Amino acid sequence: MANTYTLISSNTLSTSAASVTFSSIPATFTDLVLRISARNDRAVTNGTLRLTINANSSSIYSFTFLQGNGSAASSNRSPAITHLTDIPLLGSSATNNTFSSIEIYIPSYTASQKKPVSVFGVNETNATAIEMKVNAGLIDSTAAVSSIELTNVSTFQFISESSFFLYGIKNS
Amino acid sequence: MTDTPTKVIVNCLTGEQTIVPLTAEEIAQREADAVAFAEIKAAEEAAAQAKAAAKASAEAKLAALGLTADEIAAL
Numbered sequence: 001m002a003n004t005y006t007l008i009s010s011n012t013l014s015t016s017a018a019s020v021t022f023s024s025i026p027a028t029f030t031d032l033v034l035r036i037s038a039r040n041d042r043a044v045t046n047g048t049l050r051l052t053i054n055a056n057s058s059s060i061y062s063f064t065f066l067q068g069n070g071s072a073a074s075s076n077r078s079p080a081i082t083h084l085t086d087i088p089l090l091g092s093s094a095t096n097n098t099f100s101s102i103e104i105y106i107p108s109y110t111a112s113q114k115k116p117v118s119v120f121g122v123n124e125t126n127a128t129a130i131e132m133k134v135n136a137g138l139i140d141s142t143a144a145v146s147s148i149e150l151t152n153v154s155t156f157q158f159i160s161e162s163s164f165f166l167y168g169i170k171n172s
Numbered sequence: 173m174t175d176t177p178t179k180v181i182v183n184c185l186t187g188e189q190t191i192v193p194l195t196a197e198e199i200a201q202r203e204a205d206a207v208a209f210a211e212i213k214a215a216e217e218a219a220a221q222a223k224a225a226a227k228a229s230a231e232a233k234l235a236a237l238g239l240t241a242d243e244i245a246a247l
Contacts, residue, residue: 008184009182009183009184009187010182011180011182011189013180015178015191016177016178017177017178017179017180017191018177018178018179018194018202019179019180020179020180020182021179021180021181021182022182022184023181023182023183023184024183024184024185024186025184026184026185153205153209154202154205154206154209154210155177155202155203155205155206157177164182166182166184
C-alpha cells in the first residue's frame with residue numbers, strides 16, 4: 001500500500017478558521033483518504049464536523065452512525081440532508097491540547113456513481129466518558145469529487161493547530 | 173471589533189493555500205445557521221427532558237402497582 005498512498009495536500013491551521021477546503025483535487029487516484037486532527041471553539045466536549053463535496057449543499061447526503069462513549073451506545077440515521085455530519089469533533093470543554101482523530105475514506109471518487117463515504121472518529125479528553133463514532137455515508141451524486149469542504153456547525157471555528165491531510169490511493 | 177471569520181482554501185493542483193475572509197453573505201448564512209442550530213438544540217433538550225419525565229412518571233406508576241425497582245428495571 002505504501003507506494004500508492006500519496007499525500008495530495010495538507011494544512012495545519014495557524015489561526016482559527018470557519019472551514020477548510022481542498023480544491024482542484026486531481027482525478028489521478030482511485031480513492032481519497034482524509035486524516036484530520038482537529039478541535040473547535042464550541043463549548044462542548046463532543047461536537048460534530050460537517051463535510052460537503054463540490055460546493056454542493058443540496059440534500060444529497062445520507063448517513064447512519066453508531067457511537068459509544070464508554071457507558072452508553074446509540075445509533076441514528078439521517079437521510080437526504082445538506083451535508084455529511086455527526087463526524088466527531090472535540091469542542092472547547094475537552095481537556096486542553098487534545099484533538100479529535102478522524103479518518104474519512106471516499107472510494108472511487110472519480111467514478112460516475114453515487115459516492116459511499118466511511119468515517120471513523122474518536123475524541124479524547126481526561127474523563128470517564130468520551131465519544132467514538134463510525135459513520136456510513138452516501139452522497140447522491142455521480143460527479144467526480146473535485147473539492148471537499150470541512151465546516152463547523154453554527155458559527156463555530158476550527159482552532160489553530162488543527163490539521164488536515166488529504167491522501168490519494170491508487171489501485172495499482 | 174470582532175475579527176472577520178476566515179476560511180482556508182488548499183489548492184491541490186498548485187499547492188497554494190489561502191486564507192480568505194468570509195463574505196457578508198457567508199457571515200449572514202452562518203448567523204442564520206446559528207439560529208437554526210440553537211433552535212434544534214433547544215428542541216432536542218426539550219424532547220430529552222420530556223422523555224425523562226415520562227420515564228419517571230411511568231416508573232412511579234409501576235411502583236404504585238407493587239413492582240419492585242428490579243422488576244421495573246427488567247422491563
